[in-house]
Amino acid sequence: MECNRTVICGEIIRLGALRYTPAGLPVIDFVIQHQSRRREANMTRKIQCELQAVALGETAKMIAEMNTFESVKISGFLSRKSHTSQQLVLHVEHIVQI
Secondary structure (H helix, E strand, O other), X not given: XXXXXXXXXXXXXXXXXXXXXXXXXXXXXEEEXXXXXXXXXXXXXXXXXXXXXXXXXXXXXXXXXXXXXXXXXXXXXXXXXXXXXXXXXXXXXXXXEO
């Protein structure tokens, strides 16, 4: 099964430094904070979460030029932080300022 797609809007609240992989690929880690209200079971819920994210290549370079507290819409896929960690990280494929 290949269904692994995530889209989220929020603010960048932490922005790491742009660095490079041993192969020379740009990479950046950051955290996005999301807040919204959603209906669930006929009740309105306040949604708040922080999500670890990582971007590579040209997307990483674009994010490195952004500032904290910029509003963005991100799409990508979820994967483990590392082969030894169960923590999920959003791997960003596309980002736009909103």
